[in-house]
Amino acid sequence: MLGVRGSTPAPGSAFTRYGGNTSCVAVLPGDGDAPALVLDAGTGLRGLGGLLGDAAFHGSIVLTHLHWDHVQGLPFCPALDRPDARVDLYLPSPRPLETLTRVMSPPHFPITPDGLGGAWRFLTSASRTIEGFDVTVAEISHKGGVTLGVRVERDGRSVAYLPDHCPQAGCEAAAELAAGVDLLLHDGQFLPGEQAMADAYGHATTADAAAFAARCGVRRLVLTHHAPTRTDDALDVLAKEFEVAREGDVLVP
């Protein structure tokens, strides 16, 4: 887990143990090779270099959606932004480069995506084999534009990643995507007492996430996309009831 925070980074001494970077997951191949598949590109993406040593990234990034907390790391990871990098970036848009350029161009940002170093391709998300993994994507309920859930499978092991998902909206595609997975990384941004806010922003409460995981028959639920106000101490309390993602965690499905 390279970033486990939702909405905006959470710097400061109250957030050091669980980490303050926004959503990013490196999928490790399990054979000691460098990671070549990354899910989301929040500020946690900056930590990818630590997994690559001095090497450039050669691989693919699958974005669930284009909200800031899922893309802001893109121009800030030196392993991606160098002449010998090779990056396939998958976005939920029929015009991926044009859509990304809307959030990444002056006056919002100094450079456009084609200003990144290396060989970048901007591709429309689809269910397919990516970097040796079977990747399935499906549109799920959230707010503000198309949002995908992602399921990754290889060698009989499966992970579903739904960092921004409103189970209260009753999305059948999300349930199909997560059905029976070994590991579900799910939106746990709000507490049950914050249900109205979760619904309004298209997110989940921890209770929503648990009910969704039970409905899908997942083997293990890990909550992620923590609210930027959720301190380490508050997450410790949550961790008595749930498994809670921490930046730097290596989760084996």
Ligand SMILES: [Zn+2]
């Ligand atoms: Zn988010």
Ligand SMILES: [Zn+2]
């Ligand atoms: Zn979002």
